[in-house]
Amino acid sequence: MESLEELSEDEAPKEHQVSSTLPWKLNTKEIRATKTHNYFTQTKxxxxxxxxxxxxxxxxxxxxxxxxxxxxxxxxxxxxxxxxxxxxxxxxxxxxxxxxxxxxxxxxxxxxxxxxxxxxxxxxxxxxxxxxxxxxxxxxxxxxxxxxxxxxxxxxxxxxxxxKNITVSDLSCLGTVSHQYFWxxxxxxxxxHIEEGVKAxxxxxxxxxxxxxxxxxxxxxxxxxxxxxxxxxxxxxxxxxxxxxxxxxxxxxxxxxxxxxxxxxxxxxxxxxxxxxxxxxxxxxxxxxxxxxxxxxxxxxxxxxxxxxxxxxxxxxxxxxxxxTSVIFIVLGFWTTTSGHACVEQSVSKLMKLIDKGVLPQDAKPPEDILLLPTMDYLDWINNLPGYLQHQVIHFSPSCSIKAQKEKFMEGPGLAFAAFSQVVSLFxxxxxxxxxxxxxxxxxxxxxxxxxxxxxxxxxxxxxxxxxxxxxxxSEPGSKTALPAQDPGLGHLLQHPHLAANTSPPISSLVVPPGLHCPWFL
Structure with a gap:
């Protein structure tokens, strides 16, 4: 009896010692699988x-x-x-x-x-x-x-x-910036006119x-x-x-x-x-x-x-x-600075250069005192030009607003598109x-x-x-992503009881139970 008791006492520590050392006896595949799992989780x-x-x-x-x-x-x-x-x-x-x-x-x-x-x-x-x-x-x-x-x-x-049939009263490049006109x-x-409705x-x-x-x-x-x-x-x-x-x-x-x-x-x-x-x-x-x-x-x-x-x-x-917002407000400030009388000065200067180069005829020359008159008089002068000259003057007009004063520009979702297209044009x-x-x-x-x-x-x-x-x-984009099951070391690692208790997230959560309905979880 004593020998059996001694034998059982001698075997018990050995079993405990073996079980306590199991978690530390990981082979190369298990270590690589652990790193793969951690990398996959961090990447996800x-x-x-x-x-x-x-x-x-x-x-x-x-x-x-x-x-x-x-x-x-x-x-x-x-x-x-x-x-x-x-x-x-x-x-x-x-x-x-x-x-x-x-x-x-x-x-x-x-x-x-x-x-x-x-x-x-x-x-x-x-x-x-x-x-x-x-x-x-x-x-x-x-x-x-x-x-x-x-x-x-x-x-x-x-x-x-x-x-065709452009008039001063209509919304055109004469009354707004060309980027807003394009929008x-x-x-x-x-x-x-709003009463015209949607035709097509x-x-x-x-x-x-x-x-x-x-x-x-x-x-x-x-x-x-x-x-x-x-x-x-x-x-x-x-x-x-x-x-x-x-x-x-x-x-x-x-x-x-x-x-x-x-x-x-x-x-x-x-x-x-x-x-x-x-x-x-x-x-x-x-x-x-x-x-x-x-x-x-x-x-x-x-x-x-x-x-x-x-x-x-x-x-x-x-x-x-x-x-x-900073970019768009800067563009709005630029439009404000170059609108009104400043836009008339810029337009007259550009027309005079085009006339000197022979691009425009002498008939397109503005009156000498046009800069001393209100901005609307410049629009009236353009409106009284012959049709062929009127289209040419409008086409060569710079991208600025003659009518707009201070900050009376467009509002709404199109403001960002008009403003960013203005900035892009400056590069x-x-x-x-x-x-x-x-x-x-x-x-x-x-x-x-x-x-x-x-x-x-x-x-x-x-x-x-x-x-x-x-x-x-x-089908959800990327829903096929999953843990790499082809690695035998990973499957062996997930079954290890001691590692499962110390792995984050818990190994039990790596497989989604039937009651859970998150389609992308790992």
Whole structure:
């Protein structure tokens, strides 16, 4: 008996010793598999952060924020937007990230799991995504239209386009900048009077919107995925271009006045509830809050420090908005400085040079005292010229506004397109810069559309039986990404009990249980 007890006592420590040393006896394949798993997780985490940053940098920061800022007084709107971003923008962004991380379900079921009677919020978010996608597709179509015109040399928005039956009372290059004229009459084919209504569809925009949706359809159906390098390119290219535009704009006339107006704050504006509403609405729109896209992004993201991620996304959004707004305000200051009487002086000087070179006949010579008269008298003189001379004078007129005084220029979404086309024209090799910039806008627009459509497609794919039976009808870009199962060392490592307890994330979460419906998780 004693010998058996001694034997059992001698064997027990040996077993304990063997089991305690097992975790340290990893072969080369297991170590390599551990590094592969950590690299895969870190790459996936970085990629998801880049996707969220790219979505935040989207068109809303480049074209929507500047025109809202210009329409609502500059500095006052910027401060309101900043406070709204801190008060509820970052907290709501963090909340949606946490919901997506811990619940691991789509934006319909997430609300049903939190509170069953809030399930309608998920369906409302899909409706919001549909409306925003239709809205953003129009902006992307405008970028595609400008991209097509960028291949012309010289750029078509640098000079007035000759039109039939032009009169002084109509919107023309005589009353506005040629870049604004190109936006209204060439891009939008807008009528001169609102009572004329819409006579026909604009062919280039109609074909453009079909092309945009066809591209999105191909990307969604084929499951194409942007690589990490492409994501980095789509994030940093707009910043590089905007910095180049800002540096070039600092050498224009009126830059000091325009930047001073941009940061000027009026205390009376703080009492406007409508201004607070617009600032808060833009925070929701630019960050994608309430649309379910943040929940889906977080569903596939790794890591726990969502406070830093939310702060980073909000900071990138704010910096992009301020950078684009600075460029547009500089262009507005340039238009203001060169409008009115200054534009008449520039026009007369250019006409005299063309007459001396023989490009224009002597009959196109302005009266000697034209600079002493009001600006409208210059327009009356042009209107009294013969038809052939009138068209030539209008065509060779510089890109400035004779009618506009102070800052009475266009407002609305087209302001960004007209302003950026003006900056592009100031660079040598303007066509190259135009192609590069509008390609960047097109990539951003398509990326945003795909991200928004993911918030529509995959909740429906989980909810509607038809889409469940035919998953290839709605395939998510990059959904085939998975852990490299062909490495035998990795599979052996995942089964090791001691490593499974100390691996982050837990090994049990590497395989999605049947109850979870996050389609991208690892």
């Amino acid at each position: 985490r970085t990629e998801n952060i880049l996707v969220q940053v790219a979505f935040s940098v989207g068109l809303s920061s480049i074209w929507r924020f500047p025109y809202l800022c210009h329409r609502n007084g500059g500095g006052s709107f910027i401060l309101m937007h900043f406070f709204m971003l801190l008060l509820f923008g970052i907290p709501l962004l963090y909340m949606e990230m946490i919901m997506g991380k811990w619940l691991r379900v789509d934006n319909i079921r997430v609300w049903k799991q939190l509170t069953p009677w809030l399930g309608g919020i998920g369906y409302a978010s899909i409706l919001v995504c549909i409306m925003v996608s239709l809205y953003n597709s129009i902006i992307t179509t405008w970028s595609l239209s400008y991209l097509g015109n960028s291949f012309h040399h010289p750029l078509p928005w640098d000079q007035c386009t000759l039109v 209204y009459h060439t891009t939008l084919s807008a009528s001169n 569809l604009v062919l280039n925009l109609s074909l453009g919107i079909f092309a945009v949706w066809f591209l999105v359809f191909l990307i969604m159906m084929t499951g194409l995925k942007m690589s990490t390098q492409m994501l980095v390119f789509s994030v940093f290219l707009p910043y590089i271009l905007l910095l180049c535009f800002l540096i070039r704009g600092l050498f224009l006339e009126g830059v000091t006045t325009s930047l001073r107006r941009m940061v000027t704050t009026e205390l009376s504006a703080w009492a406007s509830l409508d201004l607070w509403r617009q600032a808060g609405g833009h925070v929701l729109y630019s960050l994608g809050l309430g649309m379910g896209t943040i929940i889906l992004f977080s569903c596939k993201a790794g890591g726990d420090n969502y406070v830093q991620v939310a702060s980073l996304v909000a900071l990138v959004n704010l910096v992009t908005s301020l950078l684009a 040598p090799g303007a066509s190259f810069w135009a192609i590069l910039f509008f390609i960047a806008l097109l990539i951003i627009g398509l990326n945003n559309l795909i991200n928004i459509l993911e918030g529509i497609v995959f909740p429906l794919q989980n909810s509607i039986s038809v889409f469940k039976n035919y998953p290839r009808m709605l």
